[in-house]
Amino acid sequence: MKVIDKINQKVAAGQHFFSFEFFPPKTEEGVDALWERMERMVAHGPIFCDITWGAGGSTANATLDLAGKMQNMVNIETMMHLTCTNMPAESLDTALTKLRESGLENILALRGDPPKGHDRFVTVEGGFSCALDLVKYIRKTHGDYFGICVAGYPEAHPETLTDDQAANEKAYTDSLSYLKAKVDAGGQLIITQLFYDCDRFLKFVKDCRAVDIQCPILPGIMPIMTYGGFKRMTGFCKVKVPQEINDTVEANKDNEEAIKAYGVDLGAKMCKYLLANGTPGLHMYSLNMEKSALAILERVGFIDNSKVPRPMPWGFVPMHSCGLRRGEAVRPVFWSNRPKSYVWRTKDSQAFPTSRWEGAMARLTFSDDPTFMQIHSYSEGRRAKAQEVWGAPTTVADVQRVFSQFYKNETGMLPWSEFSTQFGIKNGTALSSLEAAQGAVLALVDASLLPINVLLRKFAVPSETPVLGWGPPGGQVYQKGHVEFFASPEALQTLLPKLQSQPSLTYMATNASGSDINTNLQDGAVNAVSWGTFPGKEVVQATVEDLASFKVWAKEAFELWRSDWASCYESGSKSSELLESLCSSWYLVSVTDNQYTKGDFLPSVLA
Amino acid sequence: MKVIDKINQKVAAGQHFFSFEFFPPKTEEGVDALWERMERMVAHGPIFCDITWGAGGSTANATLDLAGKMQNMVNIETMMHLTCTNMPAESLDTALTKLRESGLENILALRGDPPKGHDRFVTVEGGFSCALDLVKYIRKTHGDYFGICVAGYPEAHPETLTDDQAANEKAYTDSLSYLKAKVDAGGQLIITQLFYDCDRFLKFVKDCRAVDIQCPILPGIMPIMTYGGFKRMTGFCKVKVPQEINDTVEANKDNEEAIKAYGVDLGAKMCKYLLANGTPGLHMYSLNMEKSALAILERVGFIDNSKVPRPMPWGFVPMHSCGLRRGEAVRPVFWSNRPKSYVWRTKDSQAFPTSRWEGAMARLTFSDDPTFMQIHSYSEGRRAKAQEVWGAPTTVADVQRVFSQFYKNETGMLPWSEFSTQFGIKNGTALSSLEAAQGAVLALVDASLLPINVLLRKFAVPSETPVLGWGPPGGQVYQKGHVEFFASPEALQTLLPKLQSQPSLTYMATNASGSDINTNLQDGAVNAVSWGTFPGKEVVQATVEDLASFKVWAKEAFELWRSDWASCYESGSKSSELLESLCSSWYLVSVTDNQYTKGDFLPSVLA
Structure with a gap:
C-alpha cells in the first residue's frame, strides 16, 4: 500500500x-x-x-x-x-x-x-x-x-x-x-x-x-x-x-x-x-x-x-495495519531457530493460520528461493568468520566439536540457527535450567546425534515470566520437550527401536532425498508443541509439527550443510566432501515428548 | 441417507x-x-x-x-x-x-x-x-x-x-x-x-x-x-x-x-x-x-x-459415517448439564466447529423450538415426580431447599440438568473432591446464589483417568473452574465488585430480558474452559464461553424456570407466581477462573 x-x-x-x-x-x-x-x-x-x-x-x-x-x-x-x-x-x-x-x-x-x-x-x-x-x-x-x-x-x-x-x-x-x-x-x-x-x-x-x-x-x-x-x-x-x-x-x-x-x-x-x-x-x-x-x-x-502485544514464542506478531500476518498464531516448530527464514519463505502466502495448523500446508506458499538463506548467513565477512570458528573439519569428530562449541556458547555460529546461542531468550529456555540442558545436549553431540533445535518443556509457566513466558498477562504457557538432530544411518538404526518403544514420543526421521521416512505420526496428523491459555481467550496453539512441514523444513536443513557450511571450503576439498557426504547420507530426526508434565526427556532419547 | x-x-x-x-x-x-x-x-x-x-x-x-x-x-x-x-x-x-x-x-x-x-x-x-x-x-x-x-x-x-x-x-x-x-x-x-x-x-x-x-x-x-x-x-x-x-x-x-x-x-x-x-x-x-x-x-x-474414540467431556463424538457432527470438537460450556438439548437445538446446523469457537455462533443454527425441552423433561409422569420432590415452593428459602436437596443427591431432579446428579460422571468432577465441592456448592445455595452448573478445575489430569479423563490415551486434560448460578438483583450488586476486583475471573451476568448485561469479557472474545493435549494431535479445545452463546443459553435457562418448573403448579398459584418472579427479576451469572493451576475458586466467588 x-x-x-x-x-x-x-x-x-x-x-x-x-x-x-x-x-x-x-x-x-x-x-x-x-x-x-x-x-x-x-x-x-x-x-x-x-x-x-x-x-x-x-x-x-x-x-x-x-x-x-x-x-x-x-x-x-x-x-x-x-x-x-x-x-x-x-x-x-x-x-x-x-x-x-x-x-x-x-x-x-x-x-x-x-x-x-x-x-x-x-x-x-x-x-x-x-x-x-x-x-x-x-x-x-x-x-x-x-x-x-x-x-x-x-x-x-x-x-x-x-x-x-x-x-x-x-x-x-x-x-x-x-x-x-x-x-x-x-x-x-x-x-x-x-x-x-x-x-x-x-x-x-x-x-x-x-x-x-x-x-x-x-x-x-x-x-x-x-x-x-x-x-x-x-x-x-x-x-x-x-x-x-x-x-x-x-x-x-x-x-x-x-x-x-x-x-x-x-x-x-x-x-x-x-x-x-x-x-x-x-x-x-x-x-x-x-x-x-x-x-x-x-x-x-x-x-x-x-x-504492546507480548511476543509469541517465535517473536513479535506484527501489529501494524497492513500486516497480512497480523492474525498469525501458529507455526511449525522446525523454524524455531530460523524464524526469519520462515517468515521470508512464507511471504507469498495470502493468509496465515490463526490457531489450528490442520490443512495449513495446503494453503501456505513456501518459497523455494534460497536467496534469504544465502544473503543472511553467508556474506563474505560471515564466511570468513565461519571458517575461523568452524575450522576445516575432516572427520565426524571435527564436526561434533563444532556442535559442542556452539552449545558451550563458545562460537555463536551454527548453520541451522539465526541466533548466536541456542539457549537464548528466543528459545524461551529457562536460564536456570540451561546448565542441565547443556549437559544433555552435549551428551547428544557425544553420541553423534547432532542437535540443531532443542526446546525444553514448559509446564503451566505464568505468561509474565521473563524469558520463558509469552502472550498476554495472566496466562499459562506450555511446551513439549522437543529435540531435532542429525544422525548417521547406523545411529538411526539403533535409535528407532528406542523411539518406537516409547508411545509418549512423537518422532519423524528423513534422509536428504526424502526417500526414507520413519515416523509414528499418523498421516495428516498434527502434533501440538507449544500453546498457552489466557484469561478471556481461546487456547493459543503457537507451534506444531506435522510431516508435511517437516519435509519442507528438512530440505532447508539438509541444504544448509551444503550452502552454508560445505561452501566455506573449496569444492573437492576434504572438508567439503565430508560435509557433502553427511548431508547426503545422514538423517534428520525430530523427537517430541508428549509427556511434558514430567521431567525433561532428553536422556530418554539417548537411553 | x-x-x-x-x-x-x-x-x-x-x-x-x-x-x-x-x-x-x-x-x-x-x-x-x-x-x-x-x-x-x-x-x-x-x-x-x-x-x-x-x-x-x-x-x-x-x-x-x-x-x-x-x-x-x-x-x-x-x-x-x-x-x-x-x-x-x-x-x-x-x-x-x-x-x-x-x-x-x-x-x-x-x-x-x-x-x-x-x-x-x-x-x-x-x-x-x-x-x-x-x-x-x-x-x-x-x-x-x-x-x-x-x-x-x-x-x-x-x-x-x-x-x-x-x-x-x-x-x-x-x-x-x-x-x-x-x-x-x-x-x-x-x-x-x-x-x-x-x-x-x-x-x-x-x-x-x-x-x-x-x-x-x-x-x-x-x-x-x-x-x-x-x-x-x-x-x-x-x-x-x-x-x-x-x-x-x-x-x-x-x-x-x-x-x-x-x-x-x-x-x-x-x-x-x-x-x-x-x-x-x-x-x-x-x-x-x-x-x-x-x-x-x-x-x-x-x-x-x-x-473406540473416547468421549469428549460432553459425551461421545458420533463416529459413524453419516454424522455431520463427526468433526465437532468444541461446544459452549453452558450446556454441560444439558448436552442433549445442545445437540437438539443445533441439529439444523450444516457444520460444527472443530476446535476454535471464534465466529462459530454466526455459522451455527440454534433452534428456538422448545419441543425438546418439554418432551424430554416434562412428560406427565415426570411432572408428577417433580411436584413430589420439589414440593410447592412459596418462598425463596423453599427454592433454595430444592437446590440444596439436588446437590445433596437427595432428589436427582433440577430443571437445568438432564442428569440426576451434578457430580456424576458426565461432569467429570473427581469423585474424591465431590465432598469439598458439595460443601462449596451448598454454601453458594445458602448465600442465595443458586447454582445450575458447577465444573471443578482439572490440571493436567491424565486422559485415561476414570471419570475425569476424556479423549485418546496418553494425553492430559484441563478445565478452568466454572460456576453458573441465578442471583437476585441485590445479590448481584454485592457480587459485582468482588468479581470486578479479580482479573483472573471471567464473568457474565444477564437478566431474563437481556436488557442488563455485565461482563468483563471483551466483545467477540471467546474464553477457553476445557481442553486437552494428546500425543500426535493439535490441542483439542473442548468447551468455551462467549457472550453470544451465553445469551442463547440464558434464554433457555430462564425459560426453564417457567416451562419446566412453574408449569408444575396452577397458573396464578403462589408457587407459580414465585417462580415466575424469580425468572423475570433474577440474574443468570457465569464465572470462570482462569487461574486453574491453583486451588478451586468457589470460595473466592463468595468471599
Whole structure:
C-alpha cells in the first residue's frame, strides 16, 4: 500500500501517526541487531518505516535486500530511499524492478550525497543530477505504481547556505520553487531535513502552502543522543540550533546520560508543539537506535507499553495495519531457530493460520528461493568468520566439536540457527535450567546425534515470566520437550527401536532425498508443541509439527550443510566432501515428548 | 441417507457391517438409560439403527420422537418401524410427514402385532391389513423419498405355522411369494425374523434368490440373554431351535451367567458362520441391552475396544459415517448439564466447529423450538415426580431447599440438568473432591446464589483417568473452574465488585430480558474452559464461553424456570407466581477462573 494513502486515511480519521527511519548497517552483526530492534520498534505501530540508500554496488544491493526484508519479513510498509549518486539509468531500472518484485510501493527520491572522495555532487554518466529528474524518471518508467516522497528543507538545502543572509533568503525561496516542481512532477509526500527550531518548520509548511504545495509535510525529528553526534549532524546539515538548546548541550557536554535525557525531553517538547500546531505526524530519525525515539513517542502519548502485544514464542506478531500476518498464531516448530527464514519463505502466502495448523500446508506458499538463506548467513565477512570458528573439519569428530562449541556458547555460529546461542531468550529456555540442558545436549553431540533445535518443556509457566513466558498477562504457557538432530544411518538404526518403544514420543526421521521416512505420526496428523491459555481467550496453539512441514523444513536443513557450511571450503576439498557426504547420507530426526508434565526427556532419547 | 445406499456402498467395498435394533422404553427412566446406552453402542460404528413401533396414540408419538432424536441427537442413520396396527391412513400420513420433518429417510414397513386385547390382527377402519399395502401406500404418497425395508421369515410367518408339515411347506412358499410382492412394491432391503438355525437362514436366502428377490437380506440376530426371554421369544415367534442349543440352554436354566456366556458364544459362532457364507452384514436385536450384542460383535471382529474414540467431556463424538457432527470438537460450556438439548437445538446446523469457537455462533443454527425441552423433561409422569420432590415452593428459602436437596443427591431432579446428579460422571468432577465441592456448592445455595452448573478445575489430569479423563490415551486434560448460578438483583450488586476486583475471573451476568448485561469479557472474545493435549494431535479445545452463546443459553435457562418448573403448579398459584418472579427479576451469572493451576475458586466467588 502507498504510504500516502495510509497517511490520508489517518488524516481523514483525525489521528496522528509516526514513522521510523533506519540506515543500512555496515556489518552483518549490525544487520542482525537491526532486525531485532526493528521488530521491537515496529510492535509499537509506526505507519511506515524507511531505509536510507547505500549508494552504489554491493551497498545498493544490500539496501534493496534490507528493504525487501523490512516489507516481507518485518511486515512493515517500507519506503526505500533512492538517490542519483552513482546510479546510471539502467541501475535505477534494476533497482526499481527489484523493488516491485519485493512488493514495495514506496520510494523517497533524493539527489543524494556526493560520491565517495568528492566534495560536491557528481552526475554519473547516464544518470541524473537532481531529485526532480529522478522523480520524473520514476513516473515516466513506472507510472503511478510507486508512491513517491521527496525531501523538504525548512532552512534551504545545506549546499546552498552561506554566510550571506540575503543569498540564504533567496536560496530558501528557490528551494520552495524546486520543491513545488518535485511535487508537480509526482512527489506526493514531503519529509523534512532535521531541525531544532519548530517555528522554522511551521513557517516552512506555511510557505509551502503559499506556493501551492498541498501534500502532507512530515517533520524529520532527530533526537539528540550524544554530544558528538549532535555536533556532527547539525554541522553537516547546517541546521540552525536555538541558543538555549545549544547552551544546554554544551553545558552537559561530558555527561552522556544527561545529554540523552535532555534529547528525550526536548524531542517530546518539540513533537507535542508540532502536533498541537497542525502537524499530522512525526518522522523519527532513529539512527537505528530505539531508546530515545521510543521514549519521545511514549512521552507524546503514541506508545503505551502496557498495550504492546507480548511476543509469541517465535517473536513479535506484527501489529501494524497492513500486516497480512497480523492474525498469525501458529507455526511449525522446525523454524524455531530460523524464524526469519520462515517468515521470508512464507511471504507469498495470502493468509496465515490463526490457531489450528490442520490443512495449513495446503494453503501456505513456501518459497523455494534460497536467496534469504544465502544473503543472511553467508556474506563474505560471515564466511570468513565461519571458517575461523568452524575450522576445516575432516572427520565426524571435527564436526561434533563444532556442535559442542556452539552449545558451550563458545562460537555463536551454527548453520541451522539465526541466533548466536541456542539457549537464548528466543528459545524461551529457562536460564536456570540451561546448565542441565547443556549437559544433555552435549551428551547428544557425544553420541553423534547432532542437535540443531532443542526446546525444553514448559509446564503451566505464568505468561509474565521473563524469558520463558509469552502472550498476554495472566496466562499459562506450555511446551513439549522437543529435540531435532542429525544422525548417521547406523545411529538411526539403533535409535528407532528406542523411539518406537516409547508411545509418549512423537518422532519423524528423513534422509536428504526424502526417500526414507520413519515416523509414528499418523498421516495428516498434527502434533501440538507449544500453546498457552489466557484469561478471556481461546487456547493459543503457537507451534506444531506435522510431516508435511517437516519435509519442507528438512530440505532447508539438509541444504544448509551444503550452502552454508560445505561452501566455506573449496569444492573437492576434504572438508567439503565430508560435509557433502553427511548431508547426503545422514538423517534428520525430530523427537517430541508428549509427556511434558514430567521431567525433561532428553536422556530418554539417548537411553 | 437411505440405509440401502449405505449398505450397497459397503457391499461394493467388500466390507461387512452391523446394525442395532432398539425398542421404545416404557418409562422416562428407561428412555434416559437408552440414550446413554445407545450413545455408547453407536460409538462402535453401526451402519444404522432401527427402533420398533409403539403402535397407536401416545406411544406412536413417543416412537416418532425417539426416532427423530436418534437421527438428530445421537446422529445415527435411523430406520423407524411402521405398522398397520391401529393406524388409519391419516395417522400414517401424520407419521410420515413427521418423519420427513425430522430428516428420517428409512422405514421398516410391517403389518404389526394384533391390537391390544386381540389374538389376531384386526384391520383398523381406514387402515391397512398387510405390510404389502403399507409399502404400496408409502410409495404412492411419498414416491422414492423413503428407503423401505421389509421383514423376511426364514421359517414362514409364525401365524401361518401349524403342526401340519405339508401346510407349513406351503406357507413357506407362499411367504416367499408375498415377500417378492413386497419387494416389487418398493421394499429395498429385507431383515429377517430371529432364528437359531443358520442353515435355515442360508436356505431362505437361496430360496429368495430363486424367486428373483435380489435385494440384500440381513439376518436378525437375537443373542440369548436369559432363559425366560429365550423361551418366550422362540415360543412367540415359533422359531425352530436346534436340539443342541435347546439342550445347552435347558442344562444352564438356573445359571444366568452361563446362559449369557453361552448366548455370546453361540451368537459369535452363528455370526461368523453367516458372514463366511455370503451374508453381507448382521442386524443385532439388542433388546436395548448392550453387553451381549457388543461382546458378540467383538468376537466376530467388528469391534476393537482400543479403537473406540473416547468421549469428549460432553459425551461421545458420533463416529459413524453419516454424522455431520463427526468433526465437532468444541461446544459452549453452558450446556454441560444439558448436552442433549445442545445437540437438539443445533441439529439444523450444516457444520460444527472443530476446535476454535471464534465466529462459530454466526455459522451455527440454534433452534428456538422448545419441543425438546418439554418432551424430554416434562412428560406427565415426570411432572408428577417433580411436584413430589420439589414440593410447592412459596418462598425463596423453599427454592433454595430444592437446590440444596439436588446437590445433596437427595432428589436427582433440577430443571437445568438432564442428569440426576451434578457430580456424576458426565461432569467429570473427581469423585474424591465431590465432598469439598458439595460443601462449596451448598454454601453458594445458602448465600442465595443458586447454582445450575458447577465444573471443578482439572490440571493436567491424565486422559485415561476414570471419570475425569476424556479423549485418546496418553494425553492430559484441563478445565478452568466454572460456576453458573441465578442471583437476585441485590445479590448481584454485592457480587459485582468482588468479581470486578479479580482479573483472573471471567464473568457474565444477564437478566431474563437481556436488557442488563455485565461482563468483563471483551466483545467477540471467546474464553477457553476445557481442553486437552494428546500425543500426535493439535490441542483439542473442548468447551468455551462467549457472550453470544451465553445469551442463547440464558434464554433457555430462564425459560426453564417457567416451562419446566412453574408449569408444575396452577397458573396464578403462589408457587407459580414465585417462580415466575424469580425468572423475570433474577440474574443468570457465569464465572470462570482462569487461574486453574491453583486451588478451586468457589470460595473466592463468595468471599
